[in-house]
Amino acid sequence: MSTNTNIRARLLISCLDRPGVVSAVSTFLHQYKANIVQSDQYSTDPSGGMFFMRIEFDLFEDGYDFEEVKKAFTSVASSFEMDWKMDLASRRKRMAIFVSKEDHCLLELLWKWRAGELAVDIPLVISNHPNLKEEVESYGIPFYHIPVTKETKANAESEAITKLHEHDVDFIVLARYMQILSSDFVGTFPKRIINIHHSFLPAFIGANPYAKAFERGVKLIGATAHYVTDDLDEGPIIEQDILRVNHRYTTEQLRVAGRNVERIALSRAVTWHSNDQIIVHGNKTVVF
Structure with missing residues (x-):
């Protein structure tokens, strides 16, 4: 199964740090057949501070399109009260x-x-x-x-x-x-x-x-x-x-x-x- 670099996307997240954030994001991307190619995260204080995350992922040609994935992610974002942005890497x-x-x-x-x-x-x-x-x-x-x-x-x-x-x-x-x-x-x-x-x-x-x-x-x-x-x-x-x-x-x-x-x-x-x-x-x- 090959990837198309035109459908590489980036996701930026900030929210209160609490258990399950990383799991929820990675599970969501897996459900939409996305392959995570890079993931960075930072927590100001693991016991109640802020959590920041940046993920680059690829969507497969025979999977879901970007706009569909972006729209669907709103439910995950809402459950963790995230401030987030998702965009195509190819968009200049x-x-x-x-x-x-x-x-x-x-x-x-x-x-x-x-x-x-x-x-x-x-x-x-x-x-x-x-x-x-x-x-x-x-x-x-x-x-x-x-x-x-x-x-x-x-x-x-x-x-x-x-x-x-x-x-x-x-x-x-x-x-x-x-x-x-x-x-x-x-x-x-x-x-x-x-x-x-x-x-x-x-x-x-x-x-x-x-x-x-x-x-x-x-x-x-x-x-x-x-x-x-x-x-x-x-x-x-x-x-x-x-x-x-x-x-x-x-x-x-x-x-x-x-x-x-x-x-x-x-x-x-x-x-x-x-x-x-x-x-x-x-x-x-x-x-x-």
């Missing part, structure tokens, strides 16, 4: 990119996408500046310049939301988009906006943090990728990384190191999100 998520003037994070994502290392579709890039239009369009991706000022912010966000809905976007990546999103915007895409920033916060806030870091003689340059919430730069962290530096680094060399680590951390976070490897619980993430 549609990712929008927001960017301002700096191109390092944008280009990292575009390079990985063109090389086939990032399994998403990119239907559009939105920017509050026109600078990167030619660069983006060279990849065959539509570029939308939506200027933002204090007076036009609400209208600009409304225009951006309309574009995102028109392009049926699954999630958004802020690739150094230097604007604070409103609560209305964030609420329209909960747990679906990924941001990247340097990890000097809260030590060096405001403008020119690398000059301030140079003055203090920092020894580590870091970056944080996280989901966006109404609390500025305090959403659930997906990935962090660092590079070691020393006294020989100039302010500009620190800035270059910062750009490099931002590119790495953001691309990892985007890959994990697109592969359904992340469960958000409260203000934390579980990354399988």
Whole structure:
């Protein structure tokens, strides 16, 4: 009996930890002739904490179809009060990119996408500046310049939301988009906006943090990728990384190191999100 990789699926689960959860899920999949190819789980506290699980499974060609299995799983999910998501591994998520003037994070994502290392579709890039239009369009991706000022912010966000809905976007990546999103915007895409920033916060806030870091003689340059919430730069962290530096680094060399680590951390976070490897619980993430 052979499998068809087009019907490989992923199941993410979070619920209160109690006996029988794993058994119920595996029994259900067995009943629908599914073959589990990977299973990861994590419990915060076996005696009454939270339970998290990620399963990849294959459905056989002569068995049940995906939508039938997904619909049937609601009964198992209800009995354990699960927060869950089931999706086809073959479904490429549609990712929008927001960017301002700096191109390092944008280009990292575009390079990985063109090389086939990032399994998403990119239907559009939105920017509050026109600078990167030619660069983006060279990849065959539509570029939308939506200027933002204090007076036009609400209208600009409304225009951006309309574009995102028109392009049926699954999630958004802020690739150094230097604007604070409103609560209305964030609420329209909960747990679906990924941001990247340097990890000097809260030590060096405001403008020119690398000059301030140079003055203090920092020894580590870091970056944080996280989901966006109404609390500025305090959403659930997906990935962090660092590079070691020393006294020989100039302010500009620190800035270059910062750009490099931002590119790495953001691309990892985007890959994990697109592969359904992340469960958000409260203000934390579980990354399988």
